[in-house]
Amino acid sequence: MAYDEYLAERINRIMEDHKANFFTKKMMGGLCYMVNDKMACGIHFDKKKQVDLLMARIGPDAAEANMDKKACCLPMDFTGRPMKGYVFITPDGFDTDKDLEYWIQLCMDFNPLAKASKKRKKKKEA
Numbered sequence: 001m002a003y004d005e006y007l008a009e010r011i012n013r014i015m016e017d018h019k020a021n022f023f024t025k026k027m028m029g030g031l032c033y034m035v036n037d038k039m040a041c042g043i044h045f046d047k048k049k050q051v052d053l054l055m056a057r058i059g060p061d062a063a064e065a066n067m068d069k070k071a072c073c074l075p076m077d078f079t080g081r082p083m084k085g086y087v088f089i090t091p092d093g094f095d096t097d098k099d100l101e102y103w104i105q106l107c108m109d110f111n112p113l114a115k116a117s118k119k120r121k122k123k124k125e126a
Contacts, residue, residue, distance in 0.1 A: 003030045003043040004052040010097065011041065014104045028078075030055070033107075038116045040107040044088065054089040056103050059110040063087050066106075085110070 008024075008031055015022045015033065022035045032042035032055075042055040055076060058066070063085055066073045072093025075082035094100040 002026075003045055007043055007052060007054070007094070010100055011043075011104065014097075014101055018104075018108055020108065035108065035111045036116075038111055038114045040111050040114075041104060046088075051091060053091075054094050054100070054103060055086065056089060056107050057086050057110060057114060058103070058106040059085045059113060062106050062110065085114075 011033060012024075015035075020035050022033055022040070025032045025034055028042070028044060030042055030044040030052075033040050039057055041057060044053045044055045045051075046053050053074075063073075063075075066087065067075070072090040074088045074090065076086035076088050077083070089103055094103060
């Protein structure tokens with residue numbers, strides 16, 4: 001198990017309650033939630049800290065606003081360079097359903113503004 005399945009169930013329930021057009025995709029050693037074919041949130045296992053983190057795509061404005069308020073909100077940084085508009089939330093930040101719903105709602109609010117990734121072209125076989 002590469003990610004917390006209980007957390008996945010909680011996120012699924014919230015997405016279903018929102019009647020979101022979503023599907024899950026295994027990537028980056030965890031599970032990503034795609035809403036309207038755009039990455040919205042996910043579960044990432046941090047090997048250094050040995051803990052599951054909630055990855056949230058909430059946009060640059062919400063990320064900056066929540067960095068100050070929430071000690072549990074960290075810049076999303078895989079390579080030493082933080083990704084704009086993405087944050088990691090530590091388990092303290094999504095312990096209760098109310099807290100988790102807060103972060104998922106931020107993801108859902110930003111999703112219509114987010115750009116979809118460019119589709120990769122399939123290689124033609126010779």
